[in-house]
Amino acid sequence: MIIIACVDDDMGMMFNHRRQSQDRILRERILEVTKGSKLWMNHYSAKQFSENCASQINVDENYLSEAGTGEYCFVEDCDISPYLQWVEKIILYRWNRRYPSDQTFSVDLVTNAWKLVHTEDFTGSSHEKITEEIYTR
Amino acid sequence: MKKSIRTLFPLLLAIGLFLSACSAESAYTLDSIPDYSDSPYVTVNNNLPYFSDADLKTTSFESYSDLDGLGRCGVAYACVSTDTMPTEERGSIGQIKPSGWQTVKYDSVDGKYLYNRCHLIGYQLTAENANEKNLITGTRYLNVDGMLPFENMVADYIKETGNHVLYRVTPIFDGNNLVASGVLMEAESVEDKGNGICFSVFCYNIQPGITIDYATGVSALATSNTAGSIESAAPKTASADTNTEKSIEQIYILNTNTHKFHYPSCSCVEDIKDSNKQTYTGSREDLIVQGYEPCGQCKP
Numbered sequence: 063m064i065i066i067a068c069v070d071d072d073m074g075m076m077f078n079h080r081r082q083s084q085d086r087i088l089r090e091r092i093l094e095v096t097k098g099s100k101l102w103m104n105h106y107s108a109k110q111f112s113e114n115c116a117s118q119i120n121v122d123e124n125y126l127s128e129a130g131t132g133e134y135c136f137v138e139d140c141d142i143s144p145y146l147q148w149v150e151k152i153i154l155y156r157w158n159r160r161y162p163s164d165q166t167f168s169v170d171l172v173t174n175a176w177k178l179v180h181t182e183d184f185t186g187s188s189h190e191k192i193t194e195e196i197y198t199r
Numbered sequence: 200m201k202k203s204i205r206t207l208f209p210l211l212l213a214i215g216l217f218l219s220a221c222s223a224e225s226a227y228t229l230d231s232i233p234d235y236s237d238s239p240y241v242t243v244n245n246n247l248p249y250f251s252d253a254d255l256k257t258t259s260f261e262s263y264s265d266l267d268g269l270g271r272c273g274v275a276y277a278c279v280s281t282d283t284m285p286t287e288e289r290g291s292i293g294q295i296k297p298s299g300w301q302t303v304k305y306d307s308v309d310g311k312y313l314y315n316r317c318h319l320i321g322y323q324l325t326a327e328n329a330n331e332k333n334l335i336t337g338t339r340y341l342n343v344d345g346m347l348p349f350e351n352m353v354a355d356y357i358k359e360t361g362n363h364v365l366y367r368v369t370p371i372f373d374g375n376n377l378v379a380s381g382v383l384m385e386a387e388s389v390e391d392k393g394n395g396i397c398f399s400v401f402c403y404n405i406q407p408g409i410t411i412d413y414a415t416g417v418s419a420l421a422t423s424n425t426a427g428s429i430e431s432a433a434p435k436t437a438s439a440d441t442n443t444e445k446s447i448e449q450i451y452i453l454n455t456n457t458h459k460f461h462y463p464s465c466s467c468v469e470d471i472k473d474s475n476k477q478t479y480t481g482s483r484e485d486l487i488v489q490g491y492e493p494c495g496q497c498k499p
Contacts, residue, residue: 070348078246078398083355158457161352162240162398188358190456190472 063102063129064151066092067137067167071156074163076139082161084110085186091194092136093118095153100133102126107138143168152176156193171197232381232401239345240384240400248385248399250365255389257363259283261325263332269377271298272335272370275319278389279353280363283325288477289453290328292316293485299336299377299416304428307408308339310487313418315342319368319382321350322489323455324357335370336378336416338406342490345402347458349384356388356396363389364396371401376413379404451486451499453477460486465497 069075070082092101093116101118102125103111111119122128126145129135135142142149146169154167169176180196233241259282264273277283295316304311317337320327327333337346346368353364366386370379381404388396405411411418451460452468456475460483461468468476479486483499493499 077352078242080395080397082352084359086359157355159351159355160348162348162400185472188355190454190475 064134065149066153068155069167070161073167076165077162081138083157085189087187096134102129103136107136141168152197154195158191235403235405240402243399243401246398248387250387257389274369275333276367277320277325278363279324279366285326291481292329295329295331295334297334297336301416312488315488317342323354340406341404378413378416451479453479458491459494460491461494462497462499
């Protein structure tokens with residue numbers, strides 16, 4: 063599976079059971095990236111996409127167990143550590159901001175020998191610069 | 200510090216009751232605020248603000264308490280929205296000397312200056328510049344590591360959704376201390392009933408490696424008891440301020456989103472969104488004290 067996650071400068075994802083931030087243009091980009099494949103997420107994340115008509119979205123609380131090879135998982139409030147052996151690729155979106163966090167992205171991209179193969183900046187709807195990073199093993 | 204924090208409970212409770220009287224029926228008790236360990240903030244009341252449902256209205260407002268007899272700030276309270284956010288260039292705040300103010304530098308402090316003129320409600324939320332009712336003597340650590348991430352989160356939520364956020368910051372002074380021990384920050388998004396933003400945290404007004412006499416603001420290195428380099432004493436009134444730190448004024452371009460500042464000729468400037476770009480005339484030191492960082496490219 064391919065993990066998609068959003069992080070701040072401290073690799074934070076959530077604070078007090080709420081996402082740190084969101085961005086309409088980022089959502090559109092995720093849907094474009096995952097077009098033609100399956101995009102798995104849980105109900106919490108699905109609410110964020112409620113205004114998008116996207117046929118690739120599959121909502122399931124056990125989505126990390128359900129996703130197959132080559133399929134995408136949008137992760138906001140879950141720990142992917144138990145599923146790491148099945149992760150083929152990671153797409154990180156960096157807010158380039160510092161927010162409070164009590165849940166962070168659990169994968170150590172350095173010591174786990176992930177390779178950064180692509181990086182690209184773009185402007186979001188409310189974030190001046192969002193950075194897309196793609197990591198492979 | 201632990202002892203002094205513990206003595207804050209009655210004061211916090213008193214503030215809570217005061218707030219209750221001001222804003223519907225909320226009432227609270229604080230069980231404990233732990234001693235500072237390694238986090239710039241701790242959650243309070245299970246991260247739930249002390250607002251009542253009746254407080255959550257979609258009417259923007261701002262309210263700042265009058266200074267008390269010691270010249271100290273009180274509660275700053277607002278319903279923040281796009282209505283209250285900045286539309287004009289940021290102004291100078293260097294003329295304000297909050298209670299306990301000292302202009303003092305340490306090599307170990309990011310940006311050198313121990314104290315910032317720390318907005319209770321951040322500039323990016325209510326566009327308050329030199330409002331003495333909204334500025335306290337706060338450490339760099341409080342300003343940048345404690346409060347700014349919360350302000351960023353609220354500001355970006357409002358920009359993205361257009362919703363309102365009820366927002367309250369209460370500086371906590373122990374006894375007659377002139378420097379606050381910390382601030383209680385509370386926020387809750389209105390239209391979605393807190394689904395987007397909801398927190399209640401106490402941010403410590405400390406600086407790792409530095410000891411502070413909160414009664415006066417005098418500080419020293421924690422290990423050697425060596426005082427920092429004091430550039431100017433804290434005058435009692437703004438009018439008496441010699442303002443030496445503002446002597447070198449220059450034009451800078453600010454990015455109010457990333458909190459970086461640039462020379463006008465910097466190539467990064469053209470990449471800044473117009474809504475986040477501001478021209479600023481003042482000193483480099485003032486900008487750093489306000490929480491801005493110099494651009495790594497043009498190195499202003």
